[in-house]
Amino acid sequence: MERAERLGLGVAVIGHIGLFAILSYTLIPRAELPRREAVAVTLSDDIGEFATATDRPAPASQERAVEDDLEAMVPEDTEPLPQPRVTPTPAPQPAAERRTEPAPRRDTRPERRQPARSRSSRISGITDGIGTANDTGTSVSQATVSASDQANLISRIVTAVRPCYNLGSLSGTAAEDIVVRLRIQPSRDGSLNRSQVTVLGARGVNGSNREYQRQMVEAAQSAVLNPRCPLPPLPDALYDNGWSDVVLNFIPAQLT
Amino acid sequence: MVFRIPSLSAFRHLALGLCLAALGSAAVAQDDVSSGPIEGDVVGGISNPTAIAVPDMPTPRSVGTPAGNTEDLGRQVARVIEDDLRNSGFFDPVARQFLRDVNMPQVTAPEYPAWNQVGAQNLVQGYVQAGSNGRLTVGCYLYDVFAQAPLERAGYEVNYADWRRAAHRCADMVYARLTGEGAYFDSRIVYVAESGPKDNRVRRIAVMDTDGANHRFLTNGQSIVLTPRYAPDGRTIVYMSYQNDEPRVYIYDVATGRQRLLVDAPYMTFAPRYSPDSRYVVFSMAVNGNSDIYRVSVSGGRPERLTNTPGIDTSASYSPDGRRIVFESDRSGGQQLYVMNADGSNQRRISFGGGRYATPEWSPRGNLIAFTRLGGGFRIGVMRPDGSGERILTNSWQDEGPSWAPNGRVIHFFRTPRGNSLPSLWSVDVTGRMVRRLPTPVGASDPSWSPLRD
CATH class of the missing domain: 2.120.10.30 (TolB, C-terminal domain)
Incomplete structure (x- = not known):
């Protein structure tokens, strides 16, 4: 073995040891940051169930209102929407009272529901004994959801939601550069209302499409709230740590 | 002095081994941990007209005007709004046989579940009222049925002969709010x-x-x-x-x-x-x-x-x-x-x-x-x-x-x-x-x- 070969081999060995040390360090357990990258989606009909208990707290319930998110996202320099020049003359109560101020919502925002104890009949029996929650909604015993489970969950959710992601008048415009990020926190029975949908943000907004930002957010919200596209039956065992808290990025780039 | 390739080959084998080790450790890490929300992409979508319901507009009191009875005007105003929205190409009005009668209190308190059942994503309601000043008032309210929330409202007071303008302006309000575009029907x-x-x-x-x-x-x-x-x-x-x-x-x-x-x-x-x-x-x-x-x-x-x-x-x-x-x-x-x-x-x-x-x-x-x-x-x-x-x-x-x-x-x-x-x-x-x-x-x-x- 020549000197150059020995030198090279030595360097390789040292490098190997160094990298092994680095990789070993990465395996040391520590607190994980919430995932931010998209999970690769694999279509599958089978979703596994893991009984490994952890003490990870359940997703915190949020009282954030979609309307508040929308308000916060409307840029200050957005032109005001057309306002009536004439205030309607009073109509019979209660309409007359409501026209003097922004119309009150008939449906006062419901408090975010605690996850239901009962499970979907379609999957009952699969996950008995997993994910028991205490009164505060914090799990005392929850299953870990593997990456493949996550991918399968996401795949099924996306498949259900996508047919209702309707851009309508926004398609073919500069609005298609806007990617909306939504967080949904469905109830355990699979239901979802607007108080369980949070707008995390929108990217790709620029001077040419700023006027469409509000509508793009609402298109994403409508996709998850459309009763024609409900969440599919998902395993109760994978609710905590799994589909109880989902972030969806709505990317309009590939209209069909 | 001649460099010989075998040393590089040794590096290659080492690199391959390290890559395999890295992949293995990454796989272990992925399979082990799930924390925070799971995340995915909804890529692409559809481009269909939005289903919208425009029921006849009630009147608080049926009054005869030079343009017709306010009850009839309530129906006609709804038709003009519906036609404007349909003709824009971006809206698909719910067929009239599926529309419900709306009374005055419901104008500001829609029955969302019922409108959800007929497949409406948005709802335009309003009322027509003859004023004591000889003019007509049209109230116009836009709702998001899926989110069960009001989106916009406006009121228009016009001469009786201009009742179509009030309808166009209501349609303009709806169009502008839902598309992000400017208005154009009232032109x-x-x-x-x-x-x-x-x-x-x-x-x-x-x-x-x-x-x-x-x-x-x-x-x-x-x-x-x-x-x-x-x-x-x-x-x-x-x-x-x-x-x-x-x-x-x-x-x-x-x-x-x-x-x-x-x-x-x-x-x-x-x-x-x-x-x-x-x-x-x-x-x-x-x-x-x-x-x-x-x-x-x-x-x-x-x-x-x-x-x-x-x-x-x-x-x-x-x-x-x-x-x-x-x-x-x-x-x-x-x-x-x-x-x-x-x-x-x-x-x-x-x-x-x-x-x-x-x-x-x-x-x-x-x-x-x-x-x-x-x-x-x-x-x-x-x-x-x-x-x-x-x-x-x-x-x-x-x-x-x-x-x-x-x-x-x-x-x-x-x-x-x-x-x-x-x-x-x-x-x-x-x-x-x-x-x-x-x-x-x-x-x-x-x-x-x-x-x-x-």
Whole structure:
């Protein structure tokens, strides 16, 4: 073995040891940051169930209102929407009272529901004994959801939601550069209302499409709230740590 | 000294081993941990009209008015709103047999589950009320059915005869809120109404609402008229007429019905258009066989010459800020589009595709120029003011004369079929996806959109 070969081999060995040390360090357990990258989606009909208990707290319930998110996202320099020049003359109560101020919502925002104890009949029996929650909604015993489970969950959710992601008048415009990020926190029975949908943000907004930002957010919200596209039956065992808290990025780039 | 490759080979094996180790450890890490929300991408979507319900509007008290009973008006207002939204191409109104009766309290407190059941994503409700001041009030409320939330509301007080305007304005509010675009339903269209055989055609200037209602002829057809254009303030219309067999530009006062000659000169004047502030008119004037573009005050006076090249310079159109003008010229051989400053300086060609380009009109948004492209037929297209991003929007035998809607999203043009058939008015969305024929009582050409009405 020549000197150059020995030198090279030595360097390789040292490098190997160094990298092994680095990789070993990465395996040391520590607190994980919430995932931010998209999970690769694999279509599958089978979703596994893991009984490994952890003490990870359940997703915190949020009282954030979609309307508040929308308000916060409307840029200050957005032109005001057309306002009536004439205030309607009073109509019979209660309409007359409501026209003097922004119309009150008939449906006062419901408090975010605690996850239901009962499970979907379609999957009952699969996950008995997993994910028991205490009164505060914090799990005392929850299953870990593997990456493949996550991918399968996401795949099924996306498949259900996508047919209702309707851009309508926004398609073919500069609005298609806007990617909306939504967080949904469905109830355990699979239901979802607007108080369980949070707008995390929108990217790709620029001077040419700023006027469409509000509508793009609402298109994403409508996709998850459309009763024609409900969440599919998902395993109760994978609710905590799994589909109880989902972030969806709505990317309009590939209209069909 | 010679370097030998085997050392590199050793590195390769090491690198491969390390990569495998890294992949293995990553797999272990992924399978072990799940924390925070799971995340995925919804890539792509659909582009369908939005399902919207527009039930009849109730009235607090049935009152007879010159325009009809308020109960009937409530029904008719809902129909006009529904038609406007449907004709935009972006909305799919729920069929009337599935609509529910709405009473006054429900106007501000919709029954969301019921509307959800009929498949409506949005809901437009309102009421019609006759006021003690002899005017009609239309309340207009827009709701998001899926989110079970109000989105917008507005009220309009109009003279009884103008009840359709209240409906158009309600439709405008809905359209603007749900699309992010500007309004355009409450505007008018001026065009050349054509009737009779091709060799003896009668051409009259006519105006109508955007939905074809309230149609009215402004000229009697004794003289051929061409290229009527609304002033940005909506008060006057400038056009070219062959009155007394002398083709000249005239201004028509909408309120008084009077017309007057714009430029008193012994030359043919044609292709007029207003400046954005309605103070000037740009037009073409043919002097000694050479047509150039001029500018003159709407009150008349001495025209200011803006172009000075051999050939025909015509079809001038201002940018919305009034600082530039796009026009067509055959100075390079065939008709092409050029842009210049409003004082005539810095003239430069912007169209370089195959064929010829004509009748440009600058978008009210300023971002696009619509034009007629000639060659293998006539097509409507758009391009950016620097000539880039050209897109052809229509594909028929003869489409020409584009005119922008006030919101810069929709373009009107006229289509002439092969043979002796009369032309007709059409509209196309700027994406090229929505093409629709506009109803006119007779043949129609040369449309021009009015500004949004006050």
